[in-house]
Amino acid sequence: MYARHSCKTEKIMDSRLVWLAIGAFAVGTEAFVLSGLLPHVADDLLVNIAQAGYLITVFALTYALLGPVVATLTGDMERRRLLLAVLIVFVAANILAAASPGFYSLMAARILLAVCCALYMAVANSVAVSLVEPERRGRAIAIVMGGVTIATAAGVPIGTLIANYGGWRSTFAVIAAVGTIATIALWKNLPGGLHAPKITMTERLSVATQPRIVGTLLVTMLVMMAGFTLITYIAPFATAAIGITQAGIPWVMLTFGIGAAFGNIIGGIAADRFGAVVTISCAIAGTIVTLLLLALTAKLMASGPGTTVVFHGLVFIWSLAGWATVPALSSRIAGFAPEATAVGLSLNGSALYLGAALGSATGSLVLSYASIEVLSLAGASISVCALLAAFFFVRLHKEAPREALN
Structure with missing residues (x-):
């Protein structure tokens, strides 16, 4: 069973869930923002639109196929440590994407980002569940998933707007900054000793x-x-x-x-x-x-x-x-x-x-x-x-x- 950690106050519990949602916002923006950036990426990296679209294809394919495998392989790891490690790699991968000199280096960064996004969402939901009483689990997951919903509604258009004025690389840099803030906040606020049952x-x-x-x-x-x-x-x-x-x-x-x-x-x-x-x-x-x-x-x-x-x-x-x-x-x-x-x-x-x-x-x-x-x-x-x-x-x-x- 999940290790249970009750919070001293409702405010502390809510802040933890909010920071998990902010991490989900960064992950959700990463997953969907490239649709609005394709013309910028194609022009800068000297590829056509159809070729640039493979950056989305590879991301989604990696998420679908490697996500469950990585989640299974990391099932025994302590949740807080794993969550922070995933976010650190996520931030680094966004920096690599922003600094990519060519199409294939950006694709490599997107593959790494897909693994991070898939693993973060699985771990964040399990952590959210472990922080609340059983009767509040649905609401806890809803708060975390709300980060993805807000990313779809606001993060993607904001990321596209940033690309219009600062270039597509600046969008990845801003996502890295949001991920960094979430990492620091979760490092300070999440308790240790969180475990989840391993699903083979x-x-x-x-x-x-x-x-x-x-x-x-x-x-x-x-x-x-x-x-x-x-x-x-x-x-x-x-x-x-x-x-x-x-x-x-x-x-x-x-x-x-x-x-x-x-x-x-x-x-x-x-x-x-x-x-x-x-x-x-x-x-x-x-x-x-x-x-x-x-x-x-x-x-x-x-x-x-x-x-x-x-x-x-x-x-x-x-x-x-x-x-x-x-x-x-x-x-x-x-x-x-x-x-x-x-x-x-x-x-x-x-x-x-x-x-x-x-x-x-x-x-x-x-x-x-x-x-x-x-x-x-x-x-x-x-x-x-x-x-x-x-x-x-x-x-x-x-x-x-x-x-x-x-």
Whole structure:
């Protein structure tokens, strides 16, 4: 069991959770900010947009495949020591990224950052749980994960804005600074002697082989693949296909981030009220419609009057619908494997980032053979596959009890 450390006051406990959330904010910004920086990176490192997109592909693929392995290998380590070590390496890797002389050195830094991000989130959640009473564990995890939500809504557009004025390297430097602050605060405030039960790779694989789990993981992967086919290249899509200036990209990222934040909230509420299957189906259908409308906007309204407003509205709805699937899919996983929820959700996280890797790679492939406007059509096609997969697995297996899903 987790070592329990009660806090002397509610204020101390909250401050610890807040600093864990600030670390999650740095990690979340790192994970998603490159979508807004691709044009800057491509120009500076003398590669095309499709090649620059592989920096996102490699990050997501490393997160998905190496994250669970590293988490298993470090399962016996004391949590405070491991958390601080991960943050120190995270800061160093961001400095390396900021100082990268070329494309491949930046890619190496991104691989190291992906391992750090995956491990930090797993360890931070386990530490948060160990700091509170059992009845407060859900709220503790929500505070930590709130850092990622804020990173999506605010960290990414701020990072893009910094790149517009100080270059993409300055964005990595600022993330390193935030990581340093979180490291110092957690070093001062976290207690020692925190341990977590080790989850072996065999235990992870035993959950992953359950047919209902496999089906849900496949839907997660396809949903994220569809989204990242476009979001990876949202900056060049907005400038080349819609006619938005580079100065307007931070506002596009802000719109996407706010939509994602609302989507997470609405998706969770809807899954509780209407069930996971209905929520997932409606959300995927929403992404299909908005991606098709984005393609239509790029074809018929590029640089026209009111195009920017229409584009921002569609991006908001698309982001909201896409991210609404995440809590609903997590709810479904929890319902199918209540005895191994942590393992199931860890696998769902890996499926999410595997989908992101495949989506960014698909987007790069599309750009190699077609115009940038085709990205939204490719995303819509993959979303159709996700919807069909969801229907197929619902018919193949009986729905888990509503109580379990809730």
